[in-house]
Amino acid sequence: MINQVYKLVAPRRLEVSYEDISLNTDNVIVRPKYISICKADQRYYTGTRGEEVLKKKLPMALTHEGVGVVAYDPSGVFQKNQQVVMVPNTPYEKDDLIGANYLPTSKFRSSASDGFMQDYISIAHDRLVALPDDIDMRMASFSELISVAMHGISRFEKVAHQRRNRIAVWGNGSLGYITTLILKKKYPEAEIIIIGRTKQKLDYFSFADEAYTSNDLPEGFSFDHAFECVGGNNSGVAVNQMIDNINPLGYIALLGVSEDLVALNTRMVLEKGLTLQGSTRSEREDFEAVVEFFEKYPDGVEELQRLIGQVYKVRKIEDIINAFEKDLNQYWGKTVMEWQI
Structure with a gap:
């Protein structure tokens, strides 16, 4: 069976590759x-991962957040559609x-192997988790990001x-929103x-008990544990704020990805006896926990639906490029491609 795979061959340039699926x-x-489009996908698409990385990775099909329907299962474990x-x-x-998800031999789609921008995906049974029939598939498309929070x-x-x-x-972005919501339910x-840094985005977090901008923390502010969902160049500032305000023997989960080295106040980490733990990606059991x-929590699903940003119908390569370009300027939520190519 010939499969069409839509690969990034250079920054902002996509081409079709024809490959056989047995x-x-x-x-x-x-x-x-x-x-759904992830920030990691955008770093490849825009070329900000760096020339040497791109040389090793490209050509490659992007995206690792996606849902679909079963076209064929030889074992009959999954039903058609x-x-x-x-x-x-x-x-x-x-x-x-x-x-x-921590083994160096594992291959992560849209990083070490082709992602989901294909006509069809050949995938092992244990790499699939069934979804409820009545689920909003637009929201479910970013289940992988939800699973990252669940894993952390x-x-x-x-x-x-x-x-x-x-x-x-x-972190008042999508990961921070999801993490805050799951914590409140659990x-x-x-x-x-x-x-967070933006008051307007904090207004989306109606389920949180308290909300503050990072430059306006109240006097005597403290907490028992913390989750860092900032990533990027600002993650160091965020973690050091956590270290300053957390109670002794507290736990800090590091979930945000930064391309650069981050300086941390290790003196206070030692003085307070803190635990800093990194988490990355997720595994099948985390996806099962998401389902x-x-x-x-049907009310939690309603809150997650607020993360659905623009939804673009994709019928040709130009539609993919348009979705990626528009996503760069999206203020809130996740860009979703309705895959009709």
């Missing part, structure tokens, strides 16, 4: 339906201690001490606080 394997064939979310991480070994919170639950009266989240008795969240 139907004589155990893999499921999935037709993408909605694909069943809605599924695709897990972008592909493991090649199993380690009893280290999760597949699962690690927090295993490591952080049990005094969880006040939990603060830095810890309804706790005070969940959001800190459970969808089913358990």
Whole structure:
């Protein structure tokens, strides 16, 4: 079966590649339906990952956030036209201690292998999680980002001490919004606080107990644990604010990605006995937890739907380019491509 794959060959330049998909394997064939654009995709698309990185990675199909419908499953585990979310991480070994999302041998789509911008995806059974029939597929398209927050919170639950009266989240973007929402649902008795740079974006966080801009924290502000969802060049400023204001023996989850080295106040990390833990990507169990969240918290799904930004119908390569270009200037939420190519 000939498959069309839409690959980035140079910054802002896409071309079609024709590749064979074998139907004589155990893999499921999935037709993408909605694909969400991530900031990591944009760093490749705009060429800001750097020339050396691009030389190693390109040509490559972008995107790792997507949902689709099953076109063919030789085993019959999934039914034809069943809605599924695709897990972008592909493991090649199993380690009893280290999760597949931390193993260097794993290949992550749109980073170490082709992403979801294809006519069809050949994918292993364990890389698919069934979605409810009535789910908003536009919202479900960014389940991968939700799973990243879910994974970070699962690690927090295993490591952080049990005094969880006040939990603060830095970052008023999509990841901060999702993390704050999940924390509020999981810890309804706790005070969940959001800190961001933009007052207008903080207004979206109606479910948070407190909201502050990062340059206007109240006198005596403190909390038990914190989540960093800022990333980029401002992540260092955010983490140092956390270190300054967190209570002794607190836990800080690092979820934001920065391309540059970040200077941290390690003296106060030692003095307060803090735990800083990094989390990246996610695995199948995190996607399963996301689907459970969808089913358990319909009001949470309504809040997540507020992250749906512009939705672009994609029928040709020019539509993909248009979606990526418009996404660069999107103020709030996630750009979603309705995949009709």
